[in-house]
Amino acid sequence: MLLHNARARRGRYDESLRDILNIQAADESRAWLSTWDGLKAGPTPLWDLPDLAARLGVGSISMKDEGHRSPLGSFKALGAPIALIRLIRRLWPDENFIPAKLVAGHYKARLQDFTVVSATDGNHGRALAAAARSIGCRCVIVLHRHVNDERRLAIEQLGAQIVQIDGNYDESVKEAARLAGEHGWHVVSDTSYEGYETIPRDVMQGYGTIAAEAIEQRNQGSYTHVFIQGGVGGLAAGVVSYFAERFAERRLFCVIVEPEQADCLFQSAVKGQAALATGSVDSIMAGLACGEASPLAWRFLHVLADAFMTIPDDAAVDAMRMLAAGAERDVPLVAGESGAAGLAGLVQASSSAEDRAALGLDERSSVLLLNTEGATAPALYRQLTGLRADDVLAAQRGWLARQKEGA
Incomplete structure (x- = not known):
C-alpha cells in the first residue's frame, strides 16, 4: 500500500x-x-x-x-556508541572525557559502576553492549518475546545482562524505563517518548x-x-x-x-x-x-x-x-x-x-x-x-x- x-x-x-x-x-x-x-x-x-x-x-x-x-x-553501530559518548560527557562535564579515549577504555575505572539500559529488537542492543564494553561501563538489555536466540546470545557474548519479557517491543521499551527508574540506571534508547528526546536525537x-x-x-x-x-x-x-x-x-x-x-x-x-x-x-x-x-x-x-x-x-x-x-x-x-x-x-x-x-x-x-x-x-x-x-x-x-x- x-x-x-x-x-x-x-x-x-x-x-x-x-x-x-x-x-x-x-x-x-x-x-x-x-x-x-x-x-x-x-x-x-x-x-x-x-x-x-x-x-x-x-x-x-x-x-x-x-x-x-x-x-x-x-547500521546500529553508528547510533548507540555516539549516544553513549554524548551521555557520559553530559553527565560528567568537568571530567573532560575525550571521545577517542572513552571508546579506548581509558576511563574504565571511573565508569565501572555506571549502568545503561535499553530495549532492543537485537541490533541496537548489540551495538550498545559493544560500546559499553569498550568504554568500561555496565549494560542491561531488555528483550521482548520476538527476539530470537541468535540475537540474544550475540548480545550476551558482549557482556550485557539480559532481561527477557513476554511482551512486544513497545512493552520492552516501557520495562527498560521502569528498570532505569528503579535502579538509577540511564536509558540509551533509539526511540523517543514523552520527556525523553535527547538521547534518541544523539542516536539519529x-x-x-x-x-x-x-x-x-x-x-x-x-x-x-x-x-x-x-x-x-x-x-x-x-x-x-x-x-x-x-x-x-x-x-x-x-x-x-x-x-x-x-x-x-x-x-x-x-x-x-x-x-x-x-x-x-x-x-x-x-x-x-x-x-x-x-x-x-x-x-x-x-x-x-x-x-x-x-x-x-x-x-x-x-x-x-x-x-x-x-x-x-x-x-x-x-x-x-x-x-x-x-x-x-x-x-x-x-x-x-x-x-x-x-x-x-x-x-x-x-x-x-x-x-x-x-x-x-x-x-x-x-x-x-x-x-x-x-x-x-x-x-x-x-x-x-x-x-x-x-x-
Missing part, C-alpha cells in the same frame, strides 16, 4: 529542525566514530546494481551496504554518517530517490535530515518502507501525528517490528518523507534472495530481513504503473537503497533464503575478483 504525504515540503532546511539534527553535529559524530575499533575503517560499500535497475525500469540502483559497517553487522545524529558517505561516494550524491526502512523512524530521520540540509529543494524523494503489520509511520502519515501501528507488529523484519512511531523522528518525517508504503513479509524474503543471487553485472549481497526491505518496497512500487507515476519513477531515476543489516541471525538467514551467508559472501568475493580480472 502506498500513501503520498501531502505535508512534505522542499526548500530551505527548517531552523527548528536544524537545532535538533544538523550536519555539523553529524560530522562531529562521524569523526568520533572513526576512532572506535568496533567499526571497520572507511565507508561501507556503495554497490551499483545495473541489471536490477534494468529489470525494474529505473536508471540506476545504488545499495549502501551497512552489513559491512562492523562485526556487529548493522550518528546515522547521518550514512548520508555523508553516500554523497561522497557518488558524484556529490546525484540520487533522485531513496527507499528507506521505517521502524520507529530514527534511521530515516537521521539520513533524510542530512540530505535536506545539504540539498534543500533538490533533496531526494524519500519513500518510507514498513511491514504491513508494523505500520506506525504509515498510520502517522494518515493521522498527521506520531501514531500506533494497526497490525500485530509480529513481522519477520525484526528490526522494523515497531508498534509506535518515535515522536522526535516523526517531527522530521512528516515534512521530509514524500511517501509511505507497506510491504508483506514475503516481499522482504524475496528481496533477500534476489540480492543473494546477484547477476552478471550485480554483485551478490547478504541482506538480512530488515536490510532487504527497501528493495522490496522498490520492487513493489515498480510493478504498479500507478505507483511509478505517483513516485516519479522512470528510466532517469537514480535510486539509493540501504542494506541496513547483514545476516545478523545466520540460522534465520539460511532458513529464509536457503543459503549460508558465508557462501553468499564467497560468491561476492568471486564476483569482485572476476570484475578485477576483466578491468
Whole structure:
C-alpha cells in the first residue's frame, strides 16, 4: 500500500529542525566514530546494481551496504556508541572525557559502576553492549518475546545482562524505563517518548554518517530517490535530515518502507501525528517490528518523507534472495530481513504503473537503497533464503575478483 504525504515540503532546511539534527553535529559524530575499533575503517560499500535497475525500469540502483559497517553487522553501530559518548560527557562535564579515549577504555575505572539500559529488537542492543564494553561501563538489555536466540546470545557474548519479557517491543521499551527508574540506571534508547528526546536525537545524529558517505561516494550524491526502512523512524530521520540540509529543494524523494503489520509511520502519515501501528507488529523484519512511531523522528518525517508504503513479509524474503543471487553485472549481497526491505518496497512500487507515476519513477531515476543489516541471525538467514551467508559472501568475493580480472 502506498500513501503520498501531502505535508512534505522542499526548500530551505527548517531552523527548528536544524537545532535538533544538523550536519555539523553529524560530522562531529562521524569523526568520533572513526576512532572506535568496533567499526571497520572507511565507508561501507556503495554497490551499483545495473541489471536490477534494468529489470525494474529505473536508471540506476545504488545499495549502501551497512552489513559491512562492523562485526556487529548493522547500521546500529553508528547510533548507540555516539549516544553513549554524548551521555557520559553530559553527565560528567568537568571530567573532560575525550571521545577517542572513552571508546579506548581509558576511563574504565571511573565508569565501572555506571549502568545503561535499553530495549532492543537485537541490533541496537548489540551495538550498545559493544560500546559499553569498550568504554568500561555496565549494560542491561531488555528483550521482548520476538527476539530470537541468535540475537540474544550475540548480545550476551558482549557482556550485557539480559532481561527477557513476554511482551512486544513497545512493552520492552516501557520495562527498560521502569528498570532505569528503579535502579538509577540511564536509558540509551533509539526511540523517543514523552520527556525523553535527547538521547534518541544523539542516536539519529550518528546515522547521518550514512548520508555523508553516500554523497561522497557518488558524484556529490546525484540520487533522485531513496527507499528507506521505517521502524520507529530514527534511521530515516537521521539520513533524510542530512540530505535536506545539504540539498534543500533538490533533496531526494524519500519513500518510507514498513511491514504491513508494523505500520506506525504509515498510520502517522494518515493521522498527521506520531501514531500506533494497526497490525500485530509480529513481522519477520525484526528490526522494523515497531508498534509506535518515535515522536522526535516523526517531527522530521512528516515534512521530509514524500511517501509511505507497506510491504508483506514475503516481499522482504524475496528481496533477500534476489540480492543473494546477484547477476552478471550485480554483485551478490547478504541482506538480512530488515536490510532487504527497501528493495522490496522498490520492487513493489515498480510493478504498479500507478505507483511509478505517483513516485516519479522512470528510466532517469537514480535510486539509493540501504542494506541496513547483514545476516545478523545466520540460522534465520539460511532458513529464509536457503543459503549460508558465508557462501553468499564467497560468491561476492568471486564476483569482485572476476570484475578485477576483466578491468
